[in-house]
Amino acid sequence: xxxxxxxxxxxxxxxxxxxxxxxxxxxxxxxxxxxxxxxxxxxxxxxxxxxxxxxxxxxxxxxxxxxxxxxxxxxxxxxxxxxxxxxxxxxxxxxxxxxxxxxxxxxxxxxxxxxxxxxxxxxxxxxxxxxxxxxxxxxxxxxxxxxxxxxxxxxxxxxxxxxxxxxxxxxxxxxxxxxxxxxxxxxxxxxxxxxxxxxxxxxxxxxxxxxxxxxxxx
Ligand code: ADP
Numbered sequence: 001x002x003x004x005x006x007x008x009x010x011x012x013x014x015x016x017x018x019x020x021x022x023x024x025x026x027x028x029x030x031x032x033x034x035x036x037x038x039x040x041x042x043x044x045x046x047x048x049x050x051x052x053x054x055x056x057x058x059x060x061x062x063x064x065x066x067x068x069x070x071x072x073x074x075x076x077x078x079x080x081x082x083x084x085x086x087x088x089x090x091x092x093x094x095x096x097x098x099x100x101x102x103x104x105x106x107x108x109x110x111x112x113x114x115x116x117x118x119x120x121x122x123x124x125x126x127x128x129x130x131x132x133x134x135x136x137x138x139x140x141x142x143x144x145x146x147x148x149x150x151x152x153x154x155x156x157x158x159x160x161x162x163x164x165x166x167x168x169x170x171x172x173x174x175x176x177x178x179x180x181x182x183x184x185x186x187x188x189x190x191x192x193x194x195x196x197x198x199x200x201x202x203x204x205x206x207x208x209x210x211x212x213x214x215x216x217x218x
């Protein structure tokens with residue numbers, strides 16, 4: 001379904017988010033205070049506009065109120081990022097996701113109602129470390145300090161068995177959310193579904209349980 005997003009701040013993070021959303025077929029309003037950045041994004045967004053995102057009237061005149069989802073990716077300076085987030089929340093934008101620079105920035109964003117606070121470098125660092133830690137892990141998404149979703153490759157140990165036979169939930173406390181096969185994604189798999197060698201299992205659970213499953217169950 002086509003959605004509408006506003007991306008504010010077109011550095012390497014913001015411009016990547018903007019291009020990717022545009023490529024996925026969504027409407028994206030791209031905003032930056034730098035005319036050059038805006039020009040660079042004009043072919044990769046629905047509308048690209050030069051504006052100062054700390055200027056409430058400028059944002060209002062762009063019809064920001066009509067957007068459900070904003071991404072604030074103003075990087076180098078925390079003050080405009082905070083001010084812009086505050087304006088967006090006061091204008092009633094439901095989901096405001098903000099890139100944070102440091103712990104202090106994170107705490108302030110939390111207090112003023114940012115809906116998600118992103119630390120791109122730390123988040124990618126965690127994912128890469130988990131991929132390095134285990135050859136079996138393809139991708140890793142942290143849900144909270146304790147819970148994660150992990151993509152793992154099915155090994156011989158689980159191949160050609162059904163979820164019922166494997167009984168992963170009671171043995172390891174982990175839930176198989178999906179099974180990715182070559183050209184098919186089986187979401188919410190059934191107990192009788194068979195796992196094949198090299199299928200990719202999307203598994204959710206406590207980090208301790210996921211580690212045990214990865215070491216002993218696969
Ligand atoms: P990254 O680390 O993702 O590359 P940068 O800090 O380089 O992020 O980029 C932040 C972007 O935010 C820059 O393109 C900058 O021009 C833009 N920016 C900074 N302040 C404002 C503002 N007040 N309004 C709109 N854009 C801004």
